[in-house]
Amino acid sequence: MNNSAHTISHTRSFRFNAEGNSLRLHAQTSLPSLGENQVLIQLAAYSLNYRDLLNMQDINGRRADLIPLSDAAGTVVAVGKAVSNWQPGDRVSPNFFPAWHDGVFAPHHLASALGGGQVDGVLAEHVVLDADAIARIPAHLSFAQAACLPCAGVTAWHALFERGQLQAGQTVLVQGTGGVAMMALQLATAHGARVIVTSSSEEKLARARELGAWHTINYRQTPDWDLQAMALTEGRGVDHILELGGAETYQKSISAVAFGGQIAQIGVLTGFNLAPNMLPLQFKNANVNGICVGSVAHLRALNQFMEQHQITPLIDKTFAFEDSAAAFEHLRSAAHMGKVVIQNS
Ligand SMILES: NC(=O)c1ccc[n+]([C@@H]2O[C@H](COP(=O)([O-])OP(=O)(O)OC[C@H]3O[C@@H](n4cnc5c(N)ncnc54)[C@H](OP(=O)(O)O)[C@@H]3O)[C@@H](O)[C@H]2O)c1
Known part of the structure; x- marks a missing residue:
């Protein structure tokens, strides 16, 4: 083991309680053990996703004692003896699915999701991960900014660029102003696409326009936002819709999508019971x-x-590691725009 880990005397993590509905701080003196193909990472920042709220609401207690969260960024502090591509000091973030490296998705990739199922997540000061489950952080990003990417950023990227093959000049519609939606706005705008943002808040819509939104629609004031999207695109419909709402939005997404357009089915913000007319x-x-x-x-x-x-x-707001529970409550309030972050100084 090539490491500086011997200087670390203890480590802390947050775990769900036995009922799986609140957090408890857990301290231990031993670090996670390191396999020969693994790296030990000291995490500096984390971000929350809507999924983390769903996991915390799991009333069957299936997440009891689980370490939550999938998204974090930090520094490699030790590497296993077979690891040659990482070294202590490297700035990295874990992938949401540690087992999915490339190619077609498979059931064992799904089962590897961090902070879900029975797999511990990353709301910890140290984590051990396989060396091929992490990626280098771009030089211009802080740990807090890099921690926003593994779930929300990758989901938006996958939907728009990998599957959607987004072209400059095409239209995109995102629902709400949460983590996935704002990442998609930023990525698509940088690529030269024209993005329509929907929100319940005029203030958030004004900020979305500052961030480059082409048009905005208040989905409370204009419940038939699909018709508005049609009008804005001169009757063509939207080329790429990121379906984040689920039950209450799906039929309108089908109505607003262009001939030959694409709906990326991603979210369940308004519930899981989809019964749209396809x-x-x-x-x-x-x-x-x-x-x-x-x-x-x-x-x-x-x-x-x-x-x-x-x-x-x-980034909407940053919380101290010790205040992780407050970060969950802030996300639950839906007052945020973009990402909610936890920082460990
Ligand atoms: N499939 C995947 O791989 C994947 C990955 C990431 C996320 N997701 C899912 O995608 C969804 C978004 O996740 P997130 O982490 O970005 O959520 P988030 O940050 O918690 O987003 C919350 C925002 O959603 C908006 N919203 C709520 N109801 C809405 C409605 N009826 N119409 C339009 N917008 C609505 C609100 O925006 P305003 O306040 O502006 O109204 C709210 O602030 C979630 O359902 C999550 O589970 C799926």
């Missing part, structure tokens, strides 16, 4: 792409794009 998709020759975050290769490609365009993720 027939219009047929008459539009439109596509639905199911999106489940992404691979290490997607994270690397995203990092490269972020660096090329010098994009910095939109």
